[in-house]
Amino acid sequence: MKRDRDLVARVLAAKRDPRCADDLVRDYLPFIKAETAKFMGRSPQQGRDDELGIAMFAFHEAVLSYDRARGAFLAFASMSMRHRLLDFARRERRHADVISLDERRPDGGEGDERALVETIASERDELDERQMREASRQEIAQFAAELESFGLTFLDVSENCPKQQRTLEACQRVLDCARKNPELLDRLLQTKKLPMAELARGAGVERKTIERHRRYLVAVLLAFTNGFEIIRGHLRRIVPAGGDGR
CATH class of the missing domain: 1.10.1740 (Rna Polymerase Sigma Factor; Chain: A)
Structure with a gap:
C-alpha cells in the first residue's frame, strides 16, 4: 500500500x-x-x-x-x-x-486470381478481431484479479445484479453519485469497503438497497475507476455518464 x-x-x-x-x-x-x-x-x-x-x-x-x-x-x-x-x-x-492494391494472388481455384484489394478487408477484419479478443481476454483477467482483491468473483456479481427496473435506477443513482465524488472512489480503493452512508445520502437511496447490491456496485465502480476501457464500453449502456463524462 x-x-x-x-x-x-x-x-x-x-x-x-x-x-x-x-x-x-x-x-x-x-x-x-x-x-x-x-x-x-x-x-x-x-x-x-x-x-x-x-x-x-x-x-x-x-x-x-x-x-x-x-x-x-x-x-x-x-x-x-x-x-x-x-x-x-x-x-x-x-x-x-495502400502499397500494392492491384497485385493479384491465387484465389485457391485453378487459374483463379483476385486483386489484393479484394482480400484486404477480410484479412484486416480477422486480424482486428483476433487482437480485440486478446485485448478483451487480458482486460477480463485483470478485472477478475481486481475483483478478487475485494473478495468477489464474476459469479458473485452476476447473482447480485438488480432484477427490477426501479432497483436498477436506484443503483444507477448511486454509481453516478460515486463517480461525481472521487474522494468516495478513493476510499473504496483504499479500504476495500463501499462508503454506504455517504452514497445513500448523496444519491437519495435507502442504505438497505445499497447493502443488498453491494457486490454489483463495487464491481461496476471498479470498472469505472481503473481504466478498463473495453468493459466500460459495455457498461455505458446501463450506467449513466458521470459528471466528468467518463
Missing part, C-alpha cells in the same frame, strides 16, 4: 514537472517493455521496434491524464499502452494496404 501511495505521489509530481515525468518513464522502462512484449509476443528491441516508443509515449500520456479516481496507476497505464499499440498496429496495416 505504501509503495502504491509513493507511486501516486510521483505521478502527481510528474504532472507538474517534466523532469519528474522523464525520471518516472526511465524508472518504469522495464514495466513498459514487459507490457509491450505482451502485445508483440516477443521482447521489443529499443531503437528498432516502433512499438516500444509508442508504449513509452502512452505511459507518459497516462502520467499526464491520471487522477486518483482512475484507481491503480499501473493498471491505468497498462490499458493506455495497449490501446495506443492497437491503434498503431491498425494504422500500420492501413498504410501497408
Whole structure:
C-alpha cells in the first residue's frame, strides 16, 4: 500500500514537472517493455521496434491524464499502452494496404486470381478481431484479479445484479453519485469497503438497497475507476455518464 501511495505521489509530481515525468518513464522502462512484449509476443528491441516508443509515449500520456479516481496507476497505464499499440498496429496495416492494391494472388481455384484489394478487408477484419479478443481476454483477467482483491468473483456479481427496473435506477443513482465524488472512489480503493452512508445520502437511496447490491456496485465502480476501457464500453449502456463524462 505504501509503495502504491509513493507511486501516486510521483505521478502527481510528474504532472507538474517534466523532469519528474522523464525520471518516472526511465524508472518504469522495464514495466513498459514487459507490457509491450505482451502485445508483440516477443521482447521489443529499443531503437528498432516502433512499438516500444509508442508504449513509452502512452505511459507518459497516462502520467499526464491520471487522477486518483482512475484507481491503480499501473493498471491505468497498462490499458493506455495497449490501446495506443492497437491503434498503431491498425494504422500500420492501413498504410501497408495502400502499397500494392492491384497485385493479384491465387484465389485457391485453378487459374483463379483476385486483386489484393479484394482480400484486404477480410484479412484486416480477422486480424482486428483476433487482437480485440486478446485485448478483451487480458482486460477480463485483470478485472477478475481486481475483483478478487475485494473478495468477489464474476459469479458473485452476476447473482447480485438488480432484477427490477426501479432497483436498477436506484443503483444507477448511486454509481453516478460515486463517480461525481472521487474522494468516495478513493476510499473504496483504499479500504476495500463501499462508503454506504455517504452514497445513500448523496444519491437519495435507502442504505438497505445499497447493502443488498453491494457486490454489483463495487464491481461496476471498479470498472469505472481503473481504466478498463473495453468493459466500460459495455457498461455505458446501463450506467449513466458521470459528471466528468467518463
